[in-house]
Amino acid sequence: MSRPRRDPRAQRASRSVASATARPRFDLAATLSKRGRTRRDPRASFAASRIGGHARLRIDRASHSVGLVGGPGREEAVAFEANVRIVDEPAFTVLAVLGASNGRLSRFxxxxxxxGRLLADAGEGGGAVxxxxxxxxxxxxxxxxxxxxxxxxGDFADVAGRAEAFLALDRTLTPRHWLFAENGPEADLARRMAIxxxxxxxxxxxxxxxxQAVRASHGGLREEAGPPPRLMTIQEDRVASYADRPCEARLLDAQTVSADATDSAIVESEIVPGDPSSMALAEADFxxxxxxxxxxFxxxxxxxxxxxxxxxxxxxxCDAxxxxxxAQVGASGTVLSADCYFALGIAGAPQHLQGIAGCEHVIAVNTDLHAAMVERAGxxxxxxxxxxxxxxLHLLREGET
Known part of the structure; x- marks a missing residue:
C-alpha cells in the first residue's frame, strides 16, 4: 500500500498527558476520526446542553450545539443555523401562487x-422564487x-380580478415560470391566464x-412529457417540499410591481365561510x-x-x-383532507387511520399511551x-373574556 502504516501505540503515546493519578489521561482535542475531522466529545456536549438553576437535572434537547473539542461551540452553531440563502440579482424568476389560508402555509x-425552488436552482445563472x-x-x-x-x-376575492392583477405582474416581472396548485380557484386562475x-x-x-414535466392522459393509460412550460398546475403530493437552507423571503411592494393592473368589472366581493356544523367532512378544514x-355528546x-x-x-x-x-370518518366513511383533526377517545383502527392520512395535523386525546391514534398524532x-x-370549554370561555 502507498499509505504509511498506522502505529496505534505511537498515536496513543502522543495524546497522553500528565496525570496525578495512576489512571492514564489523554488529550481528546488531538483525537481525530478516520476522515480527519475532530472527534466529538460527549462529555462536553452533555455539559453544554445542561440547564442550570434547577435541583433536578435539566437537559436542553433543542440545542443545536455540536459539542466538538476544538470545534465550533453553541454560539457558532447557532450562527451557522441562521445562515440565510440570499439571491441578490437572479437571472430569472419563478412565480409560485399560494393559497396561504388564515396566514399559514399548507402542505400543498x-x-x-x-x-419553484427546483426550477429556479436548475436554471443557468440561478433564479429566484x-x-x-x-x-x-x-x-x-x-x-x-x-x-x-x-x-x-378585491383582486383576491374574485378570480377575474386576480387574473388582471397577475397579468400585470407578468408584464412587470416577466417570469420564466408560473406555478399554480391544481386545486379550486388557483386552477381556474391558471387557465384564465393561459387564455x-x-x-x-x-x-x-x-x-x-x-x-421535464409529465402528466397522465387517456385516463392514466398514457403520459405526456415535455420541457416545463411557462404555465403549470401541479397536483398535491407530487413534488417534495424544500428542505435546505432558509431563503430570504424579502417582501416586495405590490404597488410597485403591479401598478398598471386593470380595474376589475366587479366592484366588491367577499368570501363567506360556510357553517362548520353543517359543512361536509370532505370540505372541512378542522x-x-x-x-x-x-x-x-x-x-x-x-x-x-x-x-x-x-x-x-x-x-x-355511528353504528350505535x-x-x-x-359524520363517519374512515375508509368506509369519509376520507378527510383537513388541516387539523382532533380525535377524542378514538383508539385508531386501521380503516380510521386511512381516512385521516391526508390530514396535516392530528391531535389525539386517549387514556391509552400506546393507542394507534396517539402514535399517529403530532x-x-x-x-x-x-x-x-x-x-x-373552560379555557375557551376564559379566552373570550
Missing part, C-alpha cells in the same frame, strides 16, 4: 414552493421563497424536474371527532361549536346511532376525554 403551498399570496404568512423563507408579494383585497396570454398550459403535472371514549357538540370545527365520529359511534352516518393528551372536554 410548501410543495408549490418546492417545485417569488411567492404570491393574499396575506402575510410565516415560514416563507424556510419553505424556499426568495421574495414575497402580498396581494390582498389571456395565449400560451400553452400543462395541467395536472404528476412529475416535475428541471428538464374536524373534531368522537370515539368510543366519549359519552357526554352534549359537551362534545358544545366543544365543536366553540372551536368552530366540523363534528365527526368513528364507526363505532349516537352520530349520523354522514400532539397527544393522555387523559380521559370526559375530563378534557370541559377543561377546554
Amino acid at each position: 403551498d410548501r410543495q408549490i414552493l418546492g417545485a 417569488i411567492a404570491v399570496l393574499p396575506q402575510a404568512a410565516d415560514g416563507l423563507g424556510e419553505a424556499g421563497a426568495d421574495r414575497a408579494i402580498i396581494r390582498g383585497g 389571456r396570454l395565449k400560451e400553452p398550459i400543462l395541467t395536472d403535472v404528476e412529475h416535475l424536474t428541471a428538464r 374536524v373534531v371527532s368522537a370515539g368510543n371514549g366519549v359519552s357526554d 352534549d359537551a362534545f357538540h358544545r366543544l365543536a361549536a366553540a372551536l368552530k370545527a366540523t363534528p365527526g365520529a368513528s364507526r363505532v359511534v 346511532g349516537l352520530m349520523p352516518r354522514e 400532539l397527544a393528551i393522555v387523559q380521559d376525554a370526559q375530563k378534557v372536554m370541559p377543561a377546554l
Whole structure:
C-alpha cells in the first residue's frame, strides 16, 4: 500500500498527558476520526446542553450545539443555523401562487414552493422564487421563497380580478415560470391566464424536474412529457417540499410591481365561510371527532361549536346511532383532507387511520399511551376525554373574556 502504516501505540503515546493519578489521561482535542475531522466529545456536549438553576437535572434537547473539542461551540452553531440563502440579482424568476389560508402555509403551498425552488436552482445563472399570496404568512423563507408579494383585497376575492392583477405582474416581472396548485380557484386562475396570454398550459403535472414535466392522459393509460412550460398546475403530493437552507423571503411592494393592473368589472366581493356544523367532512378544514371514549355528546357538540370545527365520529359511534352516518370518518366513511383533526377517545383502527392520512395535523386525546391514534398524532393528551372536554370549554370561555 502507498499509505504509511498506522502505529496505534505511537498515536496513543502522543495524546497522553500528565496525570496525578495512576489512571492514564489523554488529550481528546488531538483525537481525530478516520476522515480527519475532530472527534466529538460527549462529555462536553452533555455539559453544554445542561440547564442550570434547577435541583433536578435539566437537559436542553433543542440545542443545536455540536459539542466538538476544538470545534465550533453553541454560539457558532447557532450562527451557522441562521445562515440565510440570499439571491441578490437572479437571472430569472419563478412565480409560485399560494393559497396561504388564515396566514399559514399548507402542505400543498410548501410543495408549490418546492417545485419553484427546483426550477429556479436548475436554471443557468440561478433564479429566484417569488411567492404570491393574499396575506402575510410565516415560514416563507424556510419553505424556499426568495421574495414575497402580498396581494390582498378585491383582486383576491374574485378570480377575474386576480387574473388582471397577475397579468400585470407578468408584464412587470416577466417570469420564466408560473406555478399554480391544481386545486379550486388557483386552477381556474391558471387557465384564465393561459387564455389571456395565449400560451400553452400543462395541467395536472404528476412529475416535475428541471428538464421535464409529465402528466397522465387517456385516463392514466398514457403520459405526456415535455420541457416545463411557462404555465403549470401541479397536483398535491407530487413534488417534495424544500428542505435546505432558509431563503430570504424579502417582501416586495405590490404597488410597485403591479401598478398598471386593470380595474376589475366587479366592484366588491367577499368570501363567506360556510357553517362548520353543517359543512361536509370532505370540505372541512378542522374536524373534531368522537370515539368510543366519549359519552357526554352534549359537551362534545358544545366543544365543536366553540372551536368552530366540523363534528365527526368513528364507526363505532355511528353504528350505535349516537352520530349520523354522514359524520363517519374512515375508509368506509369519509376520507378527510383537513388541516387539523382532533380525535377524542378514538383508539385508531386501521380503516380510521386511512381516512385521516391526508390530514396535516392530528391531535389525539386517549387514556391509552400506546393507542394507534396517539402514535399517529403530532400532539397527544393522555387523559380521559370526559375530563378534557370541559377543561377546554373552560379555557375557551376564559379566552373570550
